Amino acid sequence: MAEPEFTFELRTCRWAERCWPPEGRERPVLVSRQLGTKRRRWDTVVVEVDADAFARRAQFGRKRLDGNLLHVVRNAPEVWEWYQDALPDPGYPWRYVRETIHEADDRRVLDVRKRGRKLEIRRRWEYPDWVRRIVAIENKPDLDASAARNLRPQIERDVALALADEVWVATRATGDRVEPALLESLPVEAGILTFSGDENDDYGGFDENQTNVAWFPRTLDVDAPGTRIVERPSGGKYDQSAATFEYVEPAKKRKKRLEIAERAYERGWRSYTRTMRPDCRYFELRHENEMLLPHCSAKSCSQTASKCSGRCSDFEPEPPTWRQKEWPIEGGPGKAIQRLLDSRRERFRPD
Numbered sequence: 001m002a003e004p005e006f007t008f009e010l011r012t013c014r015w016a017e018r019c020w021p022p023e024g025r026e027r028p029v030l031v032s033r034q035l036g037t038k039r040r041r042w043d044t045v046v047v048e049v050d051a052d053a054f055a056r057r058a059q060f061g062r063k064r065l066d067g068n069l070l071h072v073v074r075n076a077p078e079v080w081e082w083y084q085d086a087l088p089d090p091g092y093p094w095r096y097v098r099e100t101i102h103e104a105d106d107r108r109v110l111d112v113r114k115r116g117r118k119l120e121i122r123r124r125w126e127y128p129d130w131v132r133r134i135v136a137i138e139n140k141p142d143l144d145a146s147a148a149r150n151l152r153p154q155i156e157r158d159v160a161l162a163l164a165d166e167v168w169v170a171t172r173a174t175g176d177r178v179e180p181a182l183l184e185s186l187p188v189e190a191g192i193l194t195f196s197g198d199e200n201d202d203y204g205g206f207d208e209n210q211t212n213v214a215w216f217p218r219t220l221d222v223d224a225p226g227t228r229i230v231e232r233p234s235g236g237k238y239d240q241s242a243a244t245f246e247y248v249e250p251a252k253k254r255k256k257r258l259e260i261a262e263r264a265y266e267r268g269w270r271s272y273t274r275t276m277r278p279d280c281r282y283f284e285l286r287h288e289n290e291m292l293l294p295h296c297s298a299k300s301c302s303q304t305a306s307k308c309s310g311r312c313s314d315f316e317p318e319p320p321t322w323r324q325k326e327w328p329i330e331g332g333p334g335k336a337i338q339r340l341l342d343s344r345r346e347r348f349r350p351d
């Protein structure tokens with residue numbers, strides 16, 4: 001049986017962590033999955049980082065800094081100053097900025113003090129410019145001609161908005177020299193990556209030698225205004241309507257990119273147990289060379305994140321005894337699985 005898209009996605013993440021970029025000089029990267037905007041989630045996100053700046057980012061802790069915290073931390077002055085003098089107008093009421101300042105204080109990423117009735121701030125460290133490029137990869141293991149045609153509008157939207165520096169589609173090779181369905185159906189700006197090995201090969205056929213670039217992507221202009229395609233005509237015989245667009249300012253794109261990178265920093269790609277049920281007695285992690293893949297012993301397959309939920313008819317909580325004897329007091333195998341993946345996430349953070 002063909003493996004689910006979810007497993008393919010995990011393999012792509014693992015491959016990107018080891019082998020990015022597909023050709024050319026190695027670059028330090030941070031890999032995450034299922035990130036993007038409210039309207040669009042990318043399957044795999046590769047954040048190319050500046051190694052030194054990335055190391056300095058660690059001063060701000062493991063948790064992401066959201067848009068509000070970034071606004072405060074990045075604009076905080078070197079010397080004590082009243083926050084309303086120090087920070088640019090946020091575009092929303094100052095009382096929300098005060099809340100963010102208190103949050104930053106609690107997280108120890110900002111110096112805060114009261115002078116009379118005035119709240120003063122001072123930066124603890126300069127927020128480093130750690131993000132070099134952001135690459136979006138759409139995973140489609142079984143991409144036939146009709147699936148490629150269906151995917152086209154989505155990739156066109158990504159290209160028009162140019163929020164990521166590159167957009168790729170990753171698929172399993174069909175055996176043809178080039179994947180004809182892909183080349184014909186996808187926008188030329190998108191790269192096409194094919195994995196040619198067998199699922200039972202090392203890294204599930206995602207070894208460097210089993211990866212082929214069928215088409216290189218065009219670098220998108222992330223500093224130019226982006227175009228969001230709001231509505232497009234169906235193109236049918238009776239549809240004479242025009243597509244509608246809106247422009248997205250470069251500053252807004254820069255902000256969104258950094259927020260995406262911050263989320264990638266917090267989550268990595270091994271955090272999938274948070275949306276699955278590792279506390280189910282049938283949940284296992286199976287070793288595949290250096291990779292751990294979720295496996296359901298009840299269904300004898302690699303389960304998807306959507307199926308592995310409390311709604312699963314086979315779900316059975318791990319027995320309480322698992323939580324008492326050999327397993328650490330604070331949890332059973334489910335917790336141990338989470339800890340194992342968390343420790344791997346740490347190990348694979350770029351130096």
Ligand code: SF4
Nearest residue numbers: 280283296308312314
């Ligand atoms: S039985 Fe259902 S909930 Fe339990 S591991 Fe399998 S898929 Fe997940």
